[in-house]
Structure formats: structure tokens, C-alpha cells
């Protein structure tokens with residue numbers, strides 16, 4: 376009460392400074408708004424601390440928040456809250472300070488009324504060794520949390536006849552929230568194949584170091600082939616849900632030229648799956664052979680729609696490096712119609728055959744739709760189902776049609792009847808089966824030949840690296 380407040384704060388500041396000079400700690404201020412710019416690091420720190428399991432609070436009270444569209448609950452720090460976080464054995468003390476800003480008479484930009492600052496205290500001995508790595512860790516983690524919390528999107532370039540507003544954000548892509556419920560758990564397919572695909576995706580997503588060390592573009596291509604209704608779309612949704620990636624559904628028939636294609640692909644973000652469905656129908660495969668010398672020279676390509684070479688240039692060539700962490704998925708119902716250039720490995724890293732319902736796949740569908748687990752049905756019925764399912768050549772889509780909205784046992788019996796009918800029909804004429812066999816043989820022959828031609832043994836490289 377003796378000192379006027381201004382003087383008191385100056386003296387306090389001075390004392391603190393003297394104290395800092397002689398203490399074994401360093402202090403850093405991270406202000407929310409730095410001048411007129413928002414400080415990215417501030418929000419990263421906030422996100423990190425509010426979700427970190429290693430952060431220990433010394434405060435009695437924290438505020439809990441759940442944002443719209445987010446399933447995660449985070450806690451916030453109030454004024455003077457202190458948290459301790461450990462990283463690589465070093466202890467970091469965070470203090471959150473909130474002070475009122477003096478009212479501003481004029482500001483051309485909105486500045487919050489409160490000044491919020493994180494003060495970091497760290498041992499001087501740790502400032503050189505760990506601090507940078509710690510801050511980088513916080514930034515990376517915050518980006519990860521943001522991505523996991525926010526709604527993912529399904530982007531499309533199909534305009535549906537609407538007007539094109541080039542000033543719209545995200546143009547030329549149009550986004551809708553992506554909410555497909557399919558996951559690898561609900562996807563009906565051979566469990567061995569399924570876990571192979573999941574492992575492949577995981578390796579890809581965690582493979583930054585590998586791609587950097589080998590100088591390869593960080594991208595991967597999957598070719599999904601098989602008859603309609605075998606779950607190609609469900610597979611793509613499961614992949615996106617598994618990796619938390621956005622999906623870009625590229626409608627090639629809406630793309631006028633290679634340069635338009637390039638623009639579209641350049642506007643895709645990292646950590647996304649770019650899907651081109653029915654690749655055999657949607658691209659003019661003959662263009663490639665007509666204009667082989669045009670690869671990479673786009674000046675004269677702007678007529679007659681995108682070409683396979685234009686597309687491959689992106690998935691394969693120099694352009695593929697302008698974005699990282701991209702997955703390309705091509706789907707087709709007729710694998711025999713595909714251009715071998717597309718099948719060459721390195722372009723399509725994995726060929727996934729989506730086929731008719733197998734017994735293990737059927738069991739997954741029974742569980743999903745009717746809650747039937749192993750042992751719930753009598754052995755007799757299970758044996759009957761097992762005996763007939765492969766011969767019925769029924770797609771998972773058709774199985775789910777039968778199982779949906781029916782009482783448990785009625786559904787099972789109905790399915791059995793349907794599959795037996797199909798088996799009988801198949802016995803009559805084997806056209807479908809032979810057609811599929813022919814297609815598969817053709818694909819295998821192509822793939823085998825390509826494998827032989829391929830001298831860069833990519834897979835071996837990857838193994839060596841691991």
C-alpha cells in the first residue's frame with residue numbers, strides 16, 4: 376500500500392529478473408497473440424498439455440471442454456494453473472497466465488480482451504539438449520490431435536451440373552463430411568488378407584523415415600478388383616477410417632484435360648486417399664499409345680480428356696513428389712481390361728482381389744448383422760453354410776441384403792435357401808464362373824510377367840531397411 380501500483384509491478388519485475396539471472400532455470404513466454412499474429416505454438420502447447428497423459432497438474436481445478444464434431448474431451452488451463460510435463464527425462468514446468476488487456480480505443484484487427492501466456496520453466500542444462508526436440512514433439516502431437524479430432528471429409532470433383540464458383544474455398548474440390556461406418560472390423564473378407572492389408576497401411580503411414588532415407592515419393596497405390604458388390608467401396612472407407620485420412624473421389628469423366636487433372640491433384644492435401652473408381656471405363660486408354668512422347672509436356676495435351684500417361688505422371692513421375700502421404704486407390708470390375716502399364720508394380724503396390732463371400736467372410740457378416748458368434752448356431756447349420764457358401768458365388772452385398780431387417784433364425788434359413796438356389800443355378804450354367812476365372816488368369820499372367828520385368832525389387836529394399 377505504500378508503493379503506487381505501477382512502481383510495485385516494476386520492482387517485482389526487476390526482482391524476478393534478478394532472480395532469473397541467478398537461478399538454474401530458463402524461462403520462455405509463449406503468448407497467444409504475438410503482435411497481431413496468432414502464435415501457432417501457443418495453441419499447440421495448449422492442445423498438448425490438455426491431452427497429455429504425462430502432464431501432471433498441481434492445480435486443484437481444470438476446466439473440461441468438448442468441441443463440436445469432436446469426440447475427445449480436453450481440459451483447459453485457467454489463470455495461474457501449473458502443469459509439469461516430462462519429456463526424455465527432463466521436467467518442463469508450464470504456467471498459464473491470463474491478464475486483462477487495457478481497453479483499446481482503436482484496433483484494425485480484433486485482439487482478445489485477455490492476454491494469455493504460457494510460461495515455460497526449464498533447467499538451463501536442458502535448454503540446448505532437449506528443448507528443441509520437446510517443442511517439435513509438441514507441434515507434431517498437436518497436428519496429430521487436430522487431425523484425429525476433426526471431422527474428415529469426402530471430396531469430389533463432380534459438379535452435378537451446378538455452377539462453378541472458383542472463389543469457393545477448396546475449389547475445385549467440393550467437400551462433404553465423411554461418415555462412412557465401414558471399418559476393417561466390419562469388413563467381410565479373408566482375415567489373413569485383411570491383416571496383410573492393415574499391416575501394409577500401417578507400414579505406409581509410419582514410413583516417413585523409410586521414404587526419406589530411400590528418396591522415394593511417400594505414396595502407395597492399391598488396385599482393388601472384383602465383381603460389383605464385393606465391398607470395394609467398403610474397403611476404401613475402412614482404409615480411410617483406419618488411417619484417419621480424407622478421401623478424394625476423383626471422377627475422371629468430369630476432368631477435361633491433363634492440366635485440369637494436375638490442378639485437381641495438386642489441390643489434394645496430405646494424408647489422403649485419392650480414389651479413381653472403375654478405372655477401365657473412366658479413362659481413354661488408347662491416348663497413351665497415340666502420344667507417348669507427350670509425357671510431361673502438358674502444353675498440347677489440353678484436348679480430349681485426361682490420358683493414362685497424364686495420370687501415371689502424377690502417381691509415378693516427378694509430380695508425385697509435390698505432395699506426400701498420398702494413397703491412390705484404383706478400382707475395376709474387369710481387371711483383364713486394364714493397361715499393363717497400370718499394373719506394373721511400383722505403380723500399384725498391392726493388388727487386392729475382392730471376391731465372392733467366403734466362409735470366414737460370411738461369419739463376419741453373421742456377426743455384424745445378427746450378432747451370431749461362433750457356437751451360437753448348431754454345428755449342423757454351420758456345416759451347411761460352410762458347404763454351400765463358396766459354391767453359391769454370392770457377393771457380400773447380396774448376403775447382407777438377405778440378413779438385413781430379419782429375425783435371427785429366419786434370416787439364417789433364408790440365406791441358406793438363397794445360397795442353395797444359387798448353387799443350383801450355377802450348376803446349370805457356368806458362364807459367370809468361367810468368365811471370372813478367365814479374368815483372374817489373365818490378371819495373374821500379366822502380373823507375373825510384370826514381376827519378372829521388374830528389376831527393382833522394391834519389397835526387398837523395404838525389408839532390408841527395416
Ligand SMILES: Nc1ncnc2c1ncn2[C@@H]1O[C@H](COP(=O)(O)OP(=O)(O)OP(=O)(O)O)[C@@H](O)[C@H]1O
Nearest residue numbers: 561562563564603604605606607608609771772775
Ligand atoms: N466385404 C464386405 N463386407 C461388408 N459389407 C459388404 C462387403 N461387400 C459389400 N458389403 C455391403 O454391400 C454394400 C455394397 O458394397 P460396396 O458398395 O462396398 O461394393 P463394391 O464392390 O464397391 O461395388 P461396386 O463395384 O458396385 O461399387 C455395402 O454398403 C455393404 O453394406
